[in-house]
Amino acid sequence: MFRMNRRQFGLLSAAGLLCPRPARAAVSAAERRFLFIFCSGGWDTTFVFTPLGDSPDVDTEPRATTATGGGIPFVDAASRPSVRRFFETWGDRSCLINGIEVQSITHERCRELILTGRSNLGGDDWPSILGGRAPGAPNLPHLVLAGPAFTRDYTAQVVRIGDNGQLPALLTGDALRDANLPGAVPGPEVQALEEAFVRRQLLGQLDPAGGGQQQAFLRQYAQALGDVEVLAENASQLSLEPRFPDCERDIVADAATAMDCFQLGLSRCAMTRYNGWCDEGWDTHQGLELQDINFEDLFAYLGQIQEELARRTGLSGRPLSEEVVTVVFSEMGRAPRYNAWLGKDHWTFTSALLIGGGVAGGRVIGAVDDHALGQPVDLASGEVHTSGTRLLPEHLGATLLALGDVDPGDYTGGAEPIAAALS
Numbered sequence: 029m030f031r032m033n034r035r036q037f038g039l040l041s042a043a044g045l046l047c048p049r050p051a052r053a054a055v056s057a058a059e060r061r062f063l064f065i066f067c068s069g070g071w072d073t074t075f076v077f078t079p080l081g082d083s084p085d086v087d088t089e090p091r092a093t094t095a096t097g098g099g100i101p102f103v104d105a106a107s108r109p110s111v112r113r114f115f116e117t118w119g120d121r122s123c124l125i126n127g128i129e130v131q132s133i134t135h136e137r138c139r140e141l142i143l144t145g146r147s148n149l150g151g152d153d154w155p156s157i158l159g160g161r162a163p164g165a166p167n168l169p170h171l172v173l174a175g176p177a178f179t180r181d182y183t184a185q186v187v188r189i190g191d192n193g194q195l196p197a198l199l200t201g202d203a204l205r206d207a208n209l210p211g212a213v214p215g216p217e218v219q220a221l222e223e224a225f226v227r228r229q230l231l232g233q234l235d236p237a238g239g240g241q242q243q244a245f246l247r248q249y250a251q252a253l254g255d256v257e258v259l260a261e262n263a264s265q266l267s268l269e270p271r272f273p274d275c276e277r278d279i280v281a282d283a284a285t286a287m288d289c290f291q292l293g294l295s296r297c298a299m300t301r302y303n304g305w306c307d308e309g310w311d312t313h314q315g316l317e318l319q320d321i322n323f324e325d326l327f328a329y330l331g332q333i334q335e336e337l338a339r340r341t342g343l344s345g346r347p348l349s350e351e352v353v354t355v356v357f358s359e360m361g362r363a364p365r366y367n368a369w370l371g372k373d374h375w376t377f378t379s380a381l382l383i384g385g386g387v388a389g390g391r392v393i394g395a396v397d398d399h400a401l402g403q404p405v406d407l408a409s410g411e412v413h414t415s416g417t418r419l420l421p422e423h424l425g426a427t428l429l430a431l432g433d434v435d436p437g438d439y440t441g442g443a444e445p446i447a448a449a450l451s
Contacts, residue, residue, distance in 0.1 A: 055344050055351050055385050057433035058163050061290045063283060063333075064155050064299040065356045066175040067326065069135070069310030070374055072319045072362035074400070076111055076327075077379040078126055079103050083398040086364040087372075089320070099390025100124055107320055110328035118334050120390045121349075123382045123449045125427075127394040127402025128419045130360055133374035135311075138359035139176045142378070145422035145440055153178040154425045155297035157439055158432045160185040162296035165251075167258040171289055173282045174270065175301035184248045187259070187295075193269035195259075227253070258294070275306035276325075283333045290352060293343055296432075302326055310358060314369035319362075330356065334383065349384055353431055356381040357424075364400040377402045380424055386431045388451045394419050410448030419446070 079094040079101055080086040088103075095104035097112060098119015104112055115122070130138045132147065140146065143153035152160070153176075159169030160182030169185035170177070177186050189195045197206070205213055214222065230253070234246045267285050271278040279302050286298030304310050304322040312318050334349065342351035357380040362372035377396060393410040395403050404416035407423070417423065422443030426436035430445040 055342070055346055057386060057431060059342075059344050059351055060385055060432050061295070061342075061352045062155060062158055062297045062428065062432065063286050063352055063354045064175070064297065065279065065283075065330075065354065066299065066301045067310055067322070067356070067358040068175070068301050068303050069312075069358070070138075070360040070362060071310050071322070071358040071378070072312065072316070072372055073126065073377075073379045073396075074103065074362075074364075075105075075319045076103050076108075076323050077124055077381075078396050078400070080364075080396070080398065080400065083364075083400075085399050087366045098122065100392055105320065108324045108327070110324050110331060114327040114331045114334075117331065118383060121334075121383055121387065122389055123387045123391050123393060125380045125382070125393045125419065125424065125446065125449065127396045127405070128378050128380060128421060128424060129376050129402050130378060130421060131376055133360065133376060135359060140178055142357060142359050142421045142424070143176060144178050145420065145425050145443065150180045151178065152180050152182045152439070154428045155299055156182040156186050157429065158434060159295070159297045161432070161434045164293070166294055166296055167255040168289060168295045170297040170299070171286060171295045173285060173298060173300040174277065175299045177299065184252060187255070189268055189270075191270070195268060277301070277303065277307070280329050280332050280336075284336060287336065287340055287348060287352075290348060291340060291342065302329070312362065312371045313367065313373060314371035316362075316366075316371045326356075330354070330383070337384070352384050353387060353428070354381075354383040355428065356383070361400075375400065382427075382449060386451055388449050391448065393446055393449055405446075406448075407444055408447050410446065417444075 074080050074086060074088050081088045081092055089105060092103050092105045094101055095112065097115025100115050100119040100122060102111065102115050130141045132138050132141055137147050144151040155170045156177060156179045162169050168187045172186060172188045174191050179186050230246060230250055234250060235243055266288055267281060271281040279300050282300035289295035304318060305325050308318055310322055337349035337352055338347050340348040342348040344351055358378055361375040361378040363375045367373050377400060391410060394405040395412050397403055402419060403412045404414060404418050406413040406416045420443060422440040423446055426440040426443050426445040427449050429436040429439060430450060436445060
């Protein structure tokens with residue numbers, strides 16, 4: 029459970045978040061924060077996002093139907109009540125983007141493509157850019173609780189907790205004490221002397237106005253030391269260690285940690301990973317029934333996360349649900365036809381779901397045809413059009429950057445935002 033210390037109480041009080049206040053203007057793009065939920069392995073969009081039950085060229089569930097909730101058509105099945113409940117409750121705050129082509133069928137390359145628009149070029153991913161360009165230089169710009177991160181220019185702005193919660197052990201020193209090192213770990217007094225020595229050396233060499241690679245590195249190092257101090261101060265109040273209450277990672281708890289950091293102004297972006305029911309993953313070359321179970325679990329969690337966002341107050345003084353954009357995505361889709369094991373192999377077309385502030389809710393952007401191929405889209409209306417644009421990860425990235433008041437021009441190779449997805 030999150031607990032405020034005196035310093036944090038003062039920060040919130042100074043911001044007026046603990047005092048009654050009049051209604052405020054809508055949240056600006058610069059104030060937006062982002063929660064990324066990565067579904068690792070490649071989901072089958074025909075289970076929820078792309079109703080293709082009438083296509084003779086796509087294998088789908090025999091008893092599924094098409095329903096509409098919150099203005100969004102989706103694939104409905106009795107085994108997935110949480111999907112139906114989510115769209116009925118939150119569909120009007122959600123935008124579904126279909127037919128995004130990742131142009132690869134290997135997991136690692138697709139992860140890099142969906143998050144950067146590039147492959148093997150060493151670029152920064154969308155959350156790292158958003159965090160690195162955040163106003164006010166938050167201490168933990170992009171908090172990676174679990175899942176991938178790709179960086180080049182914004183590496184210093186990415187804080188990885190570690191899939192097994194390694195960072196808290198590093199902050200407390202438990203990682204060294206538990207490492208069975210041949211020598212003894214220095215005590216607190218010696219560590220304090222070592223830290224003071226490092227700081228003196230740093231300050232002696234640092235020129236705040238200096239140019240060159242060395243000074244840039246020293247400035248980043250000084251910033252990192254300050255960030256570590258802030259994180260260490262808050263570590264006892266933040267639940268940084270992952271929770272596994274049953275057989276899978278608790279992404280609702282991860283989201284709550286991200287919300288704590290959002291409320292305190294520590295982070296602009298956070299990433300977690302949902303690896304499917306009991307950590308079985310989404311890569312269903314066989315055992316396709318896992319897609320059904322995974323989607324039911326995922327949407328139950330998404331509903332809980334949106335409820336918690338609506339209950340909390342953000343730094344703008346408005347509900348956190350108006351500040352935060354939840355981005356739910358997978359690196360690839362599944363092929364339209366069953367393979368020999370009645371599973372489905374990799375497919376280059378996938379979908380993404382955006383929920384929350386600044387998003388044009390109740391809307392579906394793009395589509396796939398009867399062969400599960402993405403169709404060209406008019407970016408202004410979101411409708412399929414023969415002279416439209418074929419959606420690529422760069423268009424998703426440009427849309428997210430625009431939502432966060434970052435000019436996509438330097439990062440997306442000329443790809444424009446999907447204007448129809450923006451409210």
